[in-house]
Amino acid sequence: MKAQSNTFIGFESDFEESKAVLFGVPFDGTTSFKPGARFAPAAMREDSWAIESYSPYLDKDLEDLKLFDYGDLELPFGDKKNALRLIQEHVDKIIEANKIPIMIGGEHLVSLAPVKALSKKYENLHLIHFDAHTDLREDYLGESLSHATVIRRIYDQLGDGKINQFCIRSGLKEEFLWAKKHTHLEKFTYNTLPSCVRRLKDIPVYITIDLDVLDPSVFPGTGTPEPGGINFHQMLEIIKELSNLNNVVGVDLVELSPKYDTSGVSTAVACKTLRELVLATIK
Helix, strand or coil: CCCCCCCCCCCECCCCCCCEEEEEECCCCCCCCCCCHHHHHHHHHHHHCCCCCEECCCCEEHHHCCEEEEEECCCCCCCHHHHHHHHHHHHHHHHHCCCEEEEEECCHHHHHHHHHHHHHHCCCCEEEEECCECCCCCCECCECCCCCCHHHHHHHHHCCCCEEEEEECECCHHHHHHHHHHCEEEECCCCCHHHHHHHCCCCCEEEEEEHHHECCCCCCCCCCCCCCCECHHHHHHHHHHHCCCCCEEEEEEECCCHHHCCCCHHHHHHHHHHHHHHHHHCC
16 A cells, blocks of 8 residues: 555555554445535545644644555445445455554445444444434335444444444434434433443444534534534543543544535534544554
């Protein structure tokens, strides 16, 4: 693997020496409302150079880590099964090289692929999930693979008691009832996150953040905006808590659709969220 010239800020090390590998997944083939998440990886790389690699919140700097930016995967439009296969094969290569995958979506369905790849290596893999939506439907309009079903498909992979969901504020009644038996779901807030982190402190964890967990007043650039979300300072509190985990084996950010926020604020928020998440979890 070779680094591209247009990297995310701070991800400029060689592949061989890197601790973690960033890659973009420009796929939004099952988006149910407003498409456009495919443009997020490129927009985030470009706008990342408007922020600093140093975080005054965590007193850490991306330049002190060995991080590699692979660039974007080339994925077939409209073929979600093949796209997921290609993403999983790419993550397999990252894992085989003993590196941590960091993925920028794309829509949320793409999170299924790295979880499937990592679950082959880590039998006791757990998921921590931040989102406005449950994403627990069995199917959406008859389709079992959708950004509205992704956490249900991850459940099929991981099983009971291994999925932890926070800040959820939208979904079918049936999804919330199903979650009571099969996942740890906290509506609206993240009050139980500290106890979750203590429980999973040394267990392999994959973190997925659907950026529509943020309130649309903070983050309007998404395909399914949902009022009632968290603000950016609350996101920082969440990430600081996640820094107490000792075995994060992969992370992703999904569902930025930059063209729905011409101010660029949403992309800036996504960039800073990624910076903080990487600094908090890559050790």
